[in-house]
Amino acid sequence: MDSTFYQPPNPANWTGRVDQAADIRFHQRVQCIDLRKEGWKHSGHKAALLGFCCDEGVRRNQGRVGAAEGPAALRKAMASFAWHFGNDFQLMDAGDISCLGDDLEGAQQALANCVAAIVEQAAFPIIMGGGHETAWGSYLGLRQAIGAEARIGIINFDAHFDLRHPVYGANSGTPFWQMAEWCAQRDTAFSYFCLGINATGNTSSLFAKAKELDVTYLTTEEMSQWPNASIMAPLQAFIAQQDMLYLTIDLDAFDAAFAPGVSAAAALGLWPHQILPFLEIIAVSGKLKVCDICELNPRYDIDQRTAKLGASLIARILKFLNLFC
Secondary structure, three states: OOOOOEEOOOHHHOOOOOOOOOOOEHHHHOEEOOOOOHHHHHOOOOEEEEEEEOOHHHHHOOOOOOHHHHHHHHHHHHHOOEOOOOOOOOOEEEEEEEOOOOOHHHHHHHHHHHHHHHHHOOOEEEEEEOOOOHHHHHHHHHHHHHOOOOOEEEEEEOOOOOOOOOOOOOOOOOHHHHHHHHHHHOOOOOEEEEEEEOHHHOOHHHHHHHHHOOOEEEEHHHHOOOOOHHHHHHHHHHHHOOOEEEEEEEHHHEEOOOOOOEOOOEOOOEOHHHHHHHHHHHHHOOOEEEEEEEOEOHHHOOOOHHHHHHHHHHHHHHHHHOOOO
């Protein structure tokens, strides 16, 4: 594996309070692995955290930089979580991919290579961004592992479509346009469902692009109708049509009261509990192969509020996947 962008995990990131023997926390169960070494492939573990320390895409998109510090903040927030997943497995930390200078494209390819390596071992990668440019590397890695034939359903919790044409280069607002182009060039289906769209954050041309690409979406207003079961139907129908799923969560989909530490904070965003039933439907489908959490910017966070939200979502997804029971 190319070590230019890759840094193996630092065990010091996983430290914390130790209580009685029965009171186990995440930092006591996480096993640090080096993807450059063959031994991790035979570990038998089922999930791997992988950081993407990058905000070059946010900078290019004229947003508030600082998302490169997101993976460290997520680890810190997660370290002290109580462990309720049993003793049979330990969660892996596979280290970080870091963007060097402005080489976003090189970093995204390095991320894709790591994601592909994890997927090829039948493990579940959870990528911790990083700006939403993370999504292109995550998706590309899944495609490298499984090829162009499979129908991959892309599910994005986000206030924005992120379907912008990369006129001045790829950035945090272009990843799903890049996915659509990748699919078009290979004559494969582009299946995209976005949940949490905020009309004030998307221009008319973006809504037109979404219509052109047959994107399915729910607005923040529609999702506020939860727990109305009827709003689950479009997602269930979408999942039924896919061979596998890629899930990406942009933390700027959440209201600033819950997620102040993002590049573009939302005044009327989602509430965390609104998305949990959707996450459960996605996870229990048995089709979810890759997940990432993006846009945490610790520089603007308050009391680790956004970091704790992102870390809690990771823990909840693991619970829904039933990986550790």
